[in-house]
Amino acid sequence: MKKYQIDQFWNEGFVVVGSVVPKECIDEANRVLGGLIEASRKVKSSDTIYDLSDHHNEQIPSVRRIKAPHLVDPIFDQIMRSDGVLNCVRALLGPNLRMEHSKLNIKQANGGEAVEWHQDWAFYPHSNDDILEVGVLLEECNEENGPLLMIPESHRGPIENHHHPDGFFCGAIDMEQATFDVEKAVPLTAKAGAITMHHVRMVHGSRSNQSEQNRPILLIGYCAADAWPLRGISTIEEFEGRIICGEKQLPRLDKVPVRMPYPPAPNEGSIFENQRLVAGKSFQ
Numbered sequence: 001m002k003k004y005q006i007d008q009f010w011n012e013g014f015v016v017v018g019s020v021v022p023k024e025c026i027d028e029a030n031r032v033l034g035g036l037i038e039a040s041r042k043v044k045s046s047d048t049i050y051d052l053s054d055h056h057n058e059q060i061p062s063v064r065r066i067k068a069p070h071l072v073d074p075i076f077d078q079i080m081r082s083d084g085v086l087n088c089v090r091a092l093l094g095p096n097l098r099m100e101h102s103k104l105n106i107k108q109a110n111g112g113e114a115v116e117w118h119q120d121w122a123f124y125p126h127s128n129d130d131i132l133e134v135g136v137l138l139e140e141c142n143e144e145n146g147p148l149l150m151i152p153e154s155h156r157g158p159i160e161n162h163h164h165p166d167g168f169f170c171g172a173i174d175m176e177q178a179t180f181d182v183e184k185a186v187p188l189t190a191k192a193g194a195i196t197m198h199h200v201r202m203v204h205g206s207r208s209n210q211s212e213q214n215r216p217i218l219l220i221g222y223c224a225a226d227a228w229p230l231r232g233i234s235t236i237e238e239f240e241g242r243i244i245c246g247e248k249q250l251p252r253l254d255k256v257p258v259r260m261p262y263p264p265a266p267n268e269g270s271i272f273e274n275q276r277l278v279a280g281k282s283f284q
Contacts (some may be wrong), residue, residue: 001015011169015198015206040056086245089134107208115205115283117203118173119173127253132222141188143187171275226249
């Protein structure tokens, strides 16, 4: 990464870096994704691999997300661990990194669902906020197909209220209490093979896909290894097994704002399920 890109990330909270993932990797990822969507015709409801929309059926499959794609096919693990991606992440978070999660959001053509304004930090607060999200563009992202929208400098602001008026966590910002201006939103558009990077506290969202082409983005959460989750871990073996480069670290506790995501949403699951009961939606 260039110095101006590093400066943009810390100043504005996001950056786009072009031509990071080679074309052959992008082509293979799209080939595998096509096969997964085809195979979903036989799947009746969301499971450990597929997050399916309400409109999904055998004739017209409607897959919102592939869950943990790095466990589904080696190409996604390869991209996640590639030097091109990791060099960018190390430039921002340092040499010791842990994977927080991976997911592949498809946002299918002709109406793939919008994602309401939110901060990733609201879902998984840690002991410090040296955490970012990488989005690997498997197809071109443009204004029509629902690119990520970022509110510049919002990573320096408060943790917004992501709770429903009835008190449960719904994974979307209560816009009646919001402290940011949606008119300042910046779309992250780029060619396939580019990556987007945004800070864990960035306010962001995306409109529905109104184009004739899917908008698949492989999303990978990376943490500095000394950022430990406040919601706890499953086992220390699994947790330490997610060190992706460098060495494991003891937790570092910084003075960072936190709102815990409790009580959970009645439809707790992916962000699509969490946001199902949002009182007032920004994107239709």
